[in-house]
Amino acid sequence: MNVKVLGVKRKIALLCAVVMMLSVLAACSGGNGGSNDPAPQEPANTGGQSAGEGNANAAQAEPLELTIMVPAFSTELPDGSSPVLQELEKYTNTDITMQFVPNSSYGDKMNITLASGQLPHLMVVDRNSASYINAARTGAFWEIGPYLQDYPNLSQANPIILNNSSVDGKTYGIYRGRTLGRMGVSINKDWMEKVGLSEPKTIDEFYNLLKAFKEQDPDGNGKDDTYGTVITKYAGPWDIMQVWFGAPNKWGEGADGKLVPTHMTPEYKEALKFFKKLYDEGLVNSDFAVMDPAVWLDPIVNGQAGVMVDVADAARRIDGRMQEKAEREEPYIDVFQAPVGPKGHRDMPTSGYANVIAISKSAVKTEEELKRVLEFLDKLGDVEMQMLLGYGIEGRHYEMVDGYIKPLTTPEDVALVKELEGMNQMLTFIGPVTPQLEMTVINEKVMQVQTANEEIVVSNPAEPLVSEVYAQKGQQLDNIIADARIKYIVGQIDDNGLDQAIALWRSSGGDDYIAEINKLYEEAK
Amino acid sequence: MDSTLQSGPDAAVKAKKSKATVLGSQRPSWIGKVKKDRWLYVLLLPGLIYFLVFKYLPMWGVLIAFQNFQPFVGFWNSEWVGLENFRNFFANPDFVRLLRNTFILAVYDLVFFFPAPIIVALLLNEIRVNVIKRFIQTMVYVPHFISMVIVASMTYVFLTTQGGVLNEAVFQITGRRIDFLADPDWFRPLIILQIMWKETGWGTIIFLAALASVDVEQYEAAVVDGANRFQRLWHVTLPAISSVIVILLILRLGNFLDNGFEQIFLMTNSLNRTVADVFDTYVYFVGITQGAFSYSTAIGLFKSIVGIVLIYGSNWLAKRFGQEGLY
Numbered sequence: 001m002n003v004k005v006l007g008v009k010r011k012i013a014l015l016c017a018v019v020m021m022l023s024v025l026a027a028c029s030g031g032n033g034g035s036n037d038p039a040p041q042e043p044a045n046t047g048g049q050s051a052g053e054g055n056a057n058a059a060q061a062e063p064l065e066l067t068i069m070v071p072a073f074s075t076e077l078p079d080g081s082s083p084v085l086q087e088l089e090k091y092t093n094t095d096i097t098m099q100f101v102p103n104s105s106y107g108d109k110m111n112i113t114l115a116s117g118q119l120p121h122l123m124v125v126d127r128n129s130a131s132y133i134n135a136a137r138t139g140a141f142w143e144i145g146p147y148l149q150d151y152p153n154l155s156q157a158n159p160i161i162l163n164n165s166s167v168d169g170k171t172y173g174i175y176r177g178r179t180l181g182r183m184g185v186s187i188n189k190d191w192m193e194k195v196g197l198s199e200p201k202t203i204d205e206f207y208n209l210l211k212a213f214k215e216q217d218p219d220g221n222g223k224d225d226t227y228g229t230v231i232t233k234y235a236g237p238w239d240i241m242q243v244w245f246g247a248p249n250k251w252g253e254g255a256d257g258k259l260v261p262t263h264m265t266p267e268y269k270e271a272l273k274f275f276k277k278l279y280d281e282g283l284v285n286s287d288f289a290v291m292d293p294a295v296w297l298d299p300i301v302n303g304q305a306g307v308m309v310d311v312a313d314a315a316r317r318i319d320g321r322m323q324e325k326a327e328r329e330e331p332y333i334d335v336f337q338a339p340v341g342p343k344g345h346r347d348m349p350t351s352g353y354a355n356v357i358a359i360s361k362s363a364v365k366t367e368e369e370l371k372r373v374l375e376f377l378d379k380l381g382d383v384e385m386q387m388l389l390g391y392g393i394e395g396r397h398y399e400m401v402d403g404y405i406k407p408l409t410t411p412e413d414v415a416l417v418k419e420l421e422g423m424n425q426m427l428t429f430i431g432p433v434t435p436q437l438e439m440t441v442i443n444e445k446v447m448q449v450q451t452a453n454e455e456i457v458v459s460n461p462a463e464p465l466v467s468e469v470y471a472q473k474g475q476q477l478d479n480i481i482a483d484a485r486i487k488y489i490v491g492q493i494d495d496n497g498l499d500q501a502i503a504l505w506r507s508s509g510g511d512d513y514i515a516e517i518n519k520l521y522e523e524a525k
Numbered sequence: 526m527d528s529t530l531q532s533g534p535d536a537a538v539k540a541k542k543s544k545a546t547v548l549g550s551q552r553p554s555w556i557g558k559v560k561k562d563r564w565l566y567v568l569l570l571p572g573l574i575y576f577l578v579f580k581y582l583p584m585w586g587v588l589i590a591f592q593n594f595q596p597f598v599g600f601w602n603s604e605w606v607g608l609e610n611f612r613n614f615f616a617n618p619d620f621v622r623l624l625r626n627t628f629i630l631a632v633y634d635l636v637f638f639f640p641a642p643i644i645v646a647l648l649l650n651e652i653r654v655n656v657i658k659r660f661i662q663t664m665v666y667v668p669h670f671i672s673m674v675i676v677a678s679m680t681y682v683f684l685t686t687q688g689g690v691l692n693e694a695v696f697q698i699t700g701r702r703i704d705f706l707a708d709p710d711w712f713r714p715l716i717i718l719q720i721m722w723k724e725t726g727w728g729t730i731i732f733l734a735a736l737a738s739v740d741v742e743q744y745e746a747a748v749v750d751g752a753n754r755f756q757r758l759w760h761v762t763l764p765a766i767s768s769v770i771v772i773l774l775i776l777r778l779g780n781f782l783d784n785g786f787e788q789i790f791l792m793t794n795s796l797n798r799t800v801a802d803v804f805d806t807y808v809y810f811v812g813i814t815q816g817a818f819s820y821s822t823a824i825g826l827f828k829s830i831v832g833i834v835l836i837y838g839s840n841w842l843a844k845r846f847g848q849e850g851l852y
Binding site: 287 | 707
């Protein structure tokens with residue numbers, strides 16, 4: 001009896017041990033199994049594809065599985081139940097998993113994803129980052145340049161922007177098109193009337209406007225509690241304003257035809273002197289070096305500051321926020337082109353694109369699959385898809401009024417906005433032109449400014465060049481200059497210190513960078 | 526604690542002895558022992574596998590510090606560069622600055638923050654009304670549960686020159702505003718103050734536990750001998766908890782070069798970067814944002830080696846001075 005009991009006990013113990021070991025092993029292999037999961041399905045997919053290729057109709061094939069990684073600017077994001085996403089899947093015959101990554105940490109996440117080797121089918125990547133360039137060179141992404149001509153929308157891609165967004169002259173990702181002359185100066189309209197000033201046409205007028213906003217009590221509450229323009233840790237406004245002064249956009253051609261970085265030009269120093277004056281006179285918020293960009297609009301919405309130098313469509317966002325507080329017919333904000341500087345009318349352009357969408361070789365294994373993925377990207381250029389991903393479903397998220405789009409979503413209806421939010425991040429805007437947003441006063445003004453900007457934008461001659469030095473040390477080099485600029489503005493360093501910082505930049509790799517860019521520039525000519 | 530600490534070496538010695546005595550027989554005795562306790566060893570197995578798979582296996586990853594690692598070429602095919610990454614790092618002008626910043630912050634931390642929980646615990650220990658003691662204890666350790674991100678945002682709201690509450694108070698009193706957030710001179714005090722505010726209360730818990738175990742009779746004897754409060758603290762309480770203090774100090778020294786990444790990262794800006802850059806943020810900066818994986822691994826490895834040296838060194842020192850070490 002006793003022996004028998006012991007035997008049973010032993011068996012139970014053995015069973016327990018085996019179960020435990022198995023569970024450990026299963027846990028280990030579970031991770032691998034998960035990641036290998038799509039593999040067994042792929043042959044079926046491609047099989048279906050090649051069978052259907054005869055009549056060139058992919059719609060008969062199984063839905064294409066796609067994982068798409070895009071930046072997100074909101075925390076309320078669409079999930080699988082979003083009708084917009086479902087509509088997209090139906091139209092393109094796909095089964096899509098969205099990976100939204102907060103924009104503020106997108107760069108980190110992108111680098112980590114690239115390093116992990118477990119890439120989504122499609123991901124938005126920064127063409128200038130070292131890890132993307134290395135990944136592309138070592139064969140992580142499909143080179144899609146030769147395929148583009150076969151697709152009705154993608155074949156319309158702008159060759160200049162394609163070249164700007166290429167790596168070593170090869171297109172590893174399809175660019176996401178952006179308006180070239182996107183910048184503008186958004187100003188509080190009421191305040192302008194109060195201080196009796198109109199559009200600032202020159203830099204002096206711009207300065208006077210800021211000064212008036214600080215000193216003439218534009219909000220009329222009798223207190224000295226306003227200032228001119230609000231700037232945050234994000235240094236974009238400084239970059240834009242220094243171009244007004246005649247400093248080149250990142251790189252400019254010197255008298256000898258060689259490219260010179262912007263911070264080594266005399267115009268750059270002129271601009272910095274002006275910035276310092278703004279800071280010393282309190283026309284810009286004193287805590288700009290530590291302020292979080294996420295609350296950039298707040299001082300303007302709350303009536304502490306009156307000017308924002310950024311993209312022109314920021315005017316629409318500020319006005320939207322102010323309308324939420326107190327709705328009225330007339331917009332609160334007006335938007336203008338850059339003021340004319342000593343070197344003429346100049347403004348900073350965008351690169352014409354914001355990052356590229358790359359197709360990974362680890363997830364998209366065969367050329368047939370690649371073609372289906374490209375077909376998907378091509379379809380995103382169709383009017384239907386541009387409308388769907390940009391504005392949602394007609395009757396639900398927007399309605400058409402006289403050929404214009406009138407959004408039905410309001411910021412309060414979070415659930416409705418959520419269905420659509422962030423979906424436009426996968427759009428390339430390569431394809432036919434779609435209907436426009438309803439022409440409110442402010443939309444019209446934004447359009448005008450952006451169209452007029454195309455005449456005055458200053459392009460960066462080094463835009464298409466991929467520098468080895470920059471890929472490795474770019475961030476460090478940029479920091480030296482960006483920090484020195486901020487220190488100069490707040491008075492931590494003087495002209496001497498600025499020169500020292502530039503000397504440090506040159507000795508830390510800047511000289512090599514200049515030499516390399518000039519060499520590449522010569523070769524590209 | 527003592528018994529568990531000592532049982533390891535003791536058992537090993539015993540095992541050695543018994544092994545020696547049966548060396549003559551055909552079967553080494555450890556096989557017999559394993560056989561006898563085999564089910565216990567099986568129970569041990571999951572733990573062992575866990576450490577092997579999740580701790581020891583990934584450790585080989587540090588080898589990329591000696592490579593020029595490219596993720597898509599892979600671990601096996603990346604170019605082997607030997608000590609080049611280390612040479613570059615030590616020759617880099619940033620190295621001296623990083624070492625200086627890291628070191629100064631670590632010393633500040635040790636001098637100002639490390640004693641703080643001990644002092645608070647001693648003060649709490651003197652409170653005889655239990656309700657008040659518990660209340661204060663809870664109040665001081667609540668900040669521990671607040672995320673560093675929130676602490677950094679709160680610091681901004683209080684100290685910004687554009688209407689920060691504390692800065693306005695400073696302005697009312699002195700007539701000028703102090704740029705706490707951007708002034709490099711304020712960076713280190715700010716970091717230490719944040720840490721003290723957030724972690725002091727939490728740190729007291731372990732000392733309070735040690736204090737609770739002090740023999741009450743010793744206090745009574747001290748009172749009979751005419752010792753006042755301070756003398757009792759000095760001659761009874763402190764010696765009783767000194768071993769806990771030493772062990773925590775040794776553990777702290779092992780992490781000497783860890784400054785706490787997110788705190789520093791959140792408090793860094795263009796104006797204080799010269800004093801704010803430390804190894805932790807630098808590794809993030811070159812590794813994650815610039816994709817220089819090998820280089821940043823080399824830096825991390827260097828940091829770990831310094832940590833090991835400090836642990837061994839301080840443990841050795843503690844034993845020299847007659848204290849019980851960590852092991």
